[in-house]
Amino acid sequence: MAGAWDRVRRAGRGTARASRTAAGATVRAGQTVARGGRRVGQATRRLTYAQGAGRTGLGRLIELTAAHSAGDAFITVSLAGALFFGLPVGQARGQVALYLVITMVPFTVVAPFVGPVLDRFRSGRRYVMAGTLFARGLLCWGMASSVVYGDVLSLFPAALAVLVLSKAYNVSRAAIMPSVLPADITLVTANARVALFALVAAGGAAAASAGLTAWIGAEWVLRGAMVLFLICGVVAVRLPRHVDSPDTDEDEEAPAPGWRTWFQVGPVVGEAIRANAAIRIQAGFLVFFLLFLVQDKHLPGFAPEITIGLLAAAAGGGGLMGAAVASWARSHSPQLIVLATLALTTVTTIVAAFFFTLWTAVAVALVGAFAQGLGKLALDAIVQREIGEEVRSSTFGVVEALLQIAWVFGGLIGLMLSLFARGPAGFTVMAVVLALSLGWLLAGRRRRLRAKPVRLPATTDTKPLTNPF
Template sequence: MSTPRPVPPPGERPGERHGDPDRAGRVREAGQAVGRGVRATGRGLRGAARAGGRAGRYTVRQARRATRAEGAGDSGLSRLIEMHIFNTAGDAAVAISLAGTLFFQVPTGEARGQVALFLGLTMLPFAIVAPLIGPFLDRFSHGRRWAIGSTMAIRAFLCWVLATAVTTGSTWLFPAALGVLVSSKAYGVARAAAVPRLVPDSFTLVKANGRISLSGVIGVAVSAPIAVGASFFGSEWSLRYAFVLFVVATILAIMLPAKVDVSQGEDQMVLHGPSDARNPRRNRLRIPASVAFALRANCGPRWLSGFLTMFMAFLLRENPIDGYRTEVLLAIVIGAAGVGNTLGIALASLLRQVNPTKTVVVAAGAGAAVTLVSALFYGVVPLALLGLTAGLSQSLAKLSLDSTIQRDVHERVRTSAFARSDTLLQLAWVVGGFVGIAMPLHPRLGLGIACAVLTGWFVMVLASRPARREEDAPSTAVR
């Protein structure tokens, strides 16, 4: 007679107590497998963390080695490059935060009026900075490090103010944003004034500025994804991230080599005025015709950059191309401009033996030509080509201007020349942005008018080209 199997208590399944040993073994094996999986996952995570740490340290070492190559470490240029990386990283974070706050959270009509006022107010400080910043730095050149550091510290403070204004809707939003923009442009002028003092003997000034510009591209590329990720938690977090970057940049600015403040052997630049036979020194310090021509040619690509930045931001929001989201279209245009800018920097080494005067002419004409193509065949591909050309022409034109200043401007006034030229180019950008805001949001009409403006300016630049004998002969400003 068989023995009846025990009945498990209520709520207990068969095999969970003493019966069904096979099932109990399977449960133990499953638990052990889970334990092994957890341990393997932990080891994998630790290995990945160690590999990531090694890769990060290797990347930092390689980056520092690159910035210090060819004597840049000994001259102090590497410190300026490292500082510029944090500067552009902070500017990228501010731009990403304000793009969501300024353009995509305000009705189109209201945003256009506010941004127009924003740019209008921006023009006034630059109208004062243009004639003053160069002479000021020449007169008080012992404070260049503190001037650069001040532009960083001001932006750090204003980013913290902006973070609060964005969340509370404070009226300080636009004044603080204006202050960030002005401080950013003032930094560009102050940095340009400091670069000639840090150029290694094996460098040309064009190469030094190209390396600094390339470091800025790297700073934007690294910082932009972080800022975008922070902005998902709110625009104020990307601004707080920018605050940290500008604080670090302020410290790096103060740590620049002391020779940045050395002013021995420098004089003030005279931008215009008739020749004075009784005062040869004044003639020697006048800006050469070749530099004035290169500066005029640069204004066209810089104007186009400002125009496209503002015009496309509103146009693609109000009239997006069918099948594409506004954010995607803006990313295409802005990304193409960034690629063009980087490509121009990379090509600078190949164009060293090319006449800078011809290069600025080609760059100015290319912008007008591609704007016409975009107006006639409006679409995603022409817009991407327009962004690429705008970035490429602006980059090459600026590097050609740097080369011309290095070749034709006396060393004792080169600092002031860079400060003045950068300020004037920033003014051209602001004017282009203002025109882009005021333009009707019709793609072919707006781009057609932009093409007409650029073509007219291009013709004027060609008409003002210096005679070949004046272009090729040594300038009166050459030492």
């Protein structure tokens, strides 16, 4: 009997030693992960605060926008299953068409109302940005309840409100960029740095939220997004005070421009907006045309899941490449960058229309995302340079609205063509649209440059003639 008790005590001591060893290993693993996280955080901080960005507040704005993009990715992935997937192809087309039409509604609100409101309250931009983040956090909590109870009637309005608030944040963020710009960084480079970190954060958050949605459910991912947005709201309030610009008496008397801003942007900004709108039409077309082409098994090569993954990876990679090239192209004219991106998209689409395969479709997705990212960054720099601060938010509101409407229009084209057109025919239609847009913009640019008066140098003027375009 005593021997049995000795064996029990020895087994107990062995179990205790094993438990202590396992606990120690877990603690050490946790410490290793924590050290790795600190190193990554320190390296990220060095990148975001480089070239004086930490001194002016640009670094904080980059980090805030990256977290904001991660929260948007949480929302998008958690709601994707309820809105698009798991439905028959025919029913999915109707659901997507309804979503596209409804998506345009918020942007008719952004341009005439949100932009002028942001211009009116330039002295409180930090609080406006924080308000959009706090409101999205509360909406995420409401959407989580809608997902649990299957309440689509409340889910759609909340999702659209989140979309409007996200655009309002982007409009305000773009408007304050010149006030946090370091002396050694151009506007295109600063915009590219913000976009690059936002894309990386959104990509990581999308992957994490996909796994979490499958594991714990979409409602818990939305609740996690709520916490993230509330923290971001606090960070927004703590941005540097020079982000806010004081209101003047002239500003209080100025009328709210709204959609009238579209007619006052000038030829340079107007040209950049039209070029980006053409690129957005192609972007919306690609998303829905290729999606239903894959579902209808008209894009052979791999299983549908693998094909969609390849196209999504190409689009994500193209966006990252656009941000990286924008950082490099600091000395190039943003007007020429915009036209070059449209030309590149047009040529790629024409080639894919003649030689349509899975890999040319992947190439078009890559180049289209590259052009969309780089062209939008150049457009932001043009607006920030050409438009005065008193109507800059209104202008960005109009730009966001027009580009989103162009994307929806392209999506509807892709949706309709997917009903009866195969890949080559659909790409041919889009190639014609892009080629006509490019030809129209080049012709207008040529007329404008010919009509521009050239300053003749005086006798003592030794400076060479320059052309700002």
